[in-house]
Amino acid sequence: MPKISVGRSDEDFEEHGLKGTGVIGKHLVGENEEAHKANPIHFDLAKPHVMGVFGKRGTGKSYSLGTLAEELQTSGISDNLSTIIIDPMGIYWSMKRPNDRAASLLEDWGLNPDAFDANVYIPKGKVGEFEKGEMTYDDTFTLKPSNLTADEWAMAFGFEMNSETGILLERVISKMSENFEDYDIDRILEVIERFDFPDDVENRLQNRFMSAKEWGVFGEKSSLEEFTNRGQLSIIDVSVFGEMGDGWSVRSLVVGLLAKRILRRRMTARRIEEIDEMEGLNENEMPIVWMMIDEAHEFLPADGQTAASHPLMRWVKIGREPGVSLALATQQPAKLNPDALSQCDVILSHRLTSKEDIDSLGNIMHTYMRHDIQHYIDALPDKKGVGLLLDDNSERIYPIQMRPRKSWHAGGTPDAFED
Numbered sequence: 297m298p299k300i301s302v303g304r305s306d307e308d309f310e311e312h313g314l315k316g317t318g319v320i321g322k323h324l325v326g327e328n329e330e331a332h333k334a335n336p337i338h339f340d341l342a343k344p345h346v347m348g349v350f351g352k353r354g355t356g357k358s359y360s361l362g363t364l365a366e367e368l369q370t371s372g373i374s375d376n377l378s379t380i381i382i383d384p385m386g387i388y389w390s391m392k393r394p395n396d397r398a399a400s401l402l403e404d405w406g407l408n409p410d411a412f413d414a415n416v417y418i419p420k421g422k423v424g425e426f427e428k429g430e431m432t433y434d435d436t437f438t439l440k441p442s443n444l445t446a447d448e449w450a451m452a453f454g455f456e457m458n459s460e461t462g463i464l465l466e467r468v469i470s471k472m473s474e475n476f477e478d479y480d481i482d483r484i485l486e487v488i489e490r491f492d493f494p495d496d497v498e499n500r501l502q503n504r505f506m507s508a509k510e511w512g513v514f515g516e517k518s519s520l521e522e523f524t525n526r527g528q529l530s531i532i533d534v535s536v537f538g539e540m541g542d543g544w545s546v547r548s549l550v551v552g553l554l555a556k557r558i559l560r561r562r563m564t565a566r567r568i569e570e571i572d573e574m575e576g577l578n579e580n581e582m583p584i585v586w587m588m589i590d591e592a593h594e595f596l597p598a599d600g601q602t603a604a605s606h607p608l609m610r611w612v613k614i615g616r617e618p619g620v621s622l623a624l625a626t627q628q629p630a631k632l633n634p635d636a637l638s639q640c641d642v643i644l645s646h647r648l649t650s651k652e653d654i655d656s657l658g659n660i661m662h663t664y665m666r667h668d669i670q671h672y673i674d675a676l677p678d679k680k681g682v683g684l685l686l687d688d689n690s691e692r693i694y695p696i697q698m699r700p701r702k703s704w705h706a707g708g709t710p711d712a713f714e715d
């Protein structure tokens with residue numbers, strides 16, 4: 297049987313074969329109800345990728361991100377990788393449990409239910425809510441206020457830099473960083489008073505900083521470094537900002553700072569690795585980082601900017617060199633930043649129905665498709681976890697049945713039937 301590998305160049309295939317790939321599903325051959333599962337599809341985990349995972353609600357996006365995370369954890373090269381899942385719905389903690397309810401389905405695939413050693417991180421200030429709700433977590437994370445630029449604060453607060461409040465903010469933050477190496481929000485509140493701005497402007501800014509204290513993400517140290525340990529699977533649970541009006545701004549701030557920091561560290565590590573390679577050493581300095589973002593259009597929208605937009609676009613544009621990979625899941629690819637969309641080298645698209653979304657897909661991968669994208673979508677059988685896999689590296693498109701999860705997926709649709 298010819299081997300199907302996606303995301304891997306011919307050159308890498310010749311040198312490494314299928315080492316450092318993971319089987320994410322099987323090629324579907326035939327149309328609609330006639331379709332049957334054929335060859336396994338191997339996905340390249342060793343090289344950096346920008347991957348898009350699309351599909352309307354309930355078609356398997358979150359599930360498939362989990363499958364990819366499982367493969368990253370169990371491949372022969374896992375020690376050189378580190379996986380971070382940005383979890384806005386709070387569903388990935390269940391990867392710690394084996395998927396016992398799918399035992400027989402897994403058996404058909406020659407697989408067994410399996411628990412994964414995932415570390416679930418929550419914002420430190422939200423521990424109370426988690427404990428009260430008996431929700432699972434392993435550790436907490438915090439951000440340092442002094443690590444934020446005026447722009448990042450403004451984006452998190454949702455006001456323009458050239459508004460009066462924005463101008464005051466800019467002055468305050470530059471004063472802070474001139475005078476203190478480290479500072480907390482209380483310090484910022486004090487310093488705002490000392491400026492000669494109209495009271496209402498000062499009050500408005502102070503109110504925003506007071507509400508920022510309630511976000512529960514700030515602390516004395518930044519713990520973002522912990523997420524890039526070798527072989528580690530980190531789940532950043534940012535679901536708890538759900539009820540807050542500025543919930544998505546806070547989530548974006550977390551993702552933006554994390555992305556910025558990891559990229560910077562990988563760039564430094566890459567330089568050292570290059571020297572090691574010259575000297576014949578081959579363990580990497582710092583693992584290659586995979587960041588998977590569910591509901592990605594909220595972080596990297598087509599319209600407007602979030603605090604995560606710029607840092608994530610840097611991953612998309614230059615991530616190949618330092619070695620960072622992104623998987624972006626969204627139900628509306630048309631709402632995702634079009635530059636990010638066009639840079640995806642692999643796309644897994646579960647069923648889409650809106651014309652706008654189908655067109656946005658068709659626009660980027662048209663060169664090697666023999667038919668209109670709609671044709672391929674129409675030929676998919678009506679089953680959970682089916683989709684199209686578009687590979688820019690090999691310029692191929694494969695209908696795919698994604699494999700069942702070894703670990704429990706908590707994102708299923710609840711129903712009112714009694715089992």
Ligand SMILES: Nc1ncnc2c1ncn2[C@@H]1O[C@H](COP(=O)(O)OP(=O)(O)O)[C@@H](O)[C@H]1O
Binds near residue numbers: 682
């Ligand atoms: N590859 C698959 N094999 C079997 N069931 C699947 C597969 N993918 C998705 N499902 C089923 O579909 C449900 C919805 O998938 P999910 O990923 O949560 O949807 P969404 O696209 O909204 O993120 C899952 O709970 C699971 O039961």
Ligand SMILES: [Mg+2]
Binds near residue numbers: 358359590707
């Ligand atoms: Mg989902």
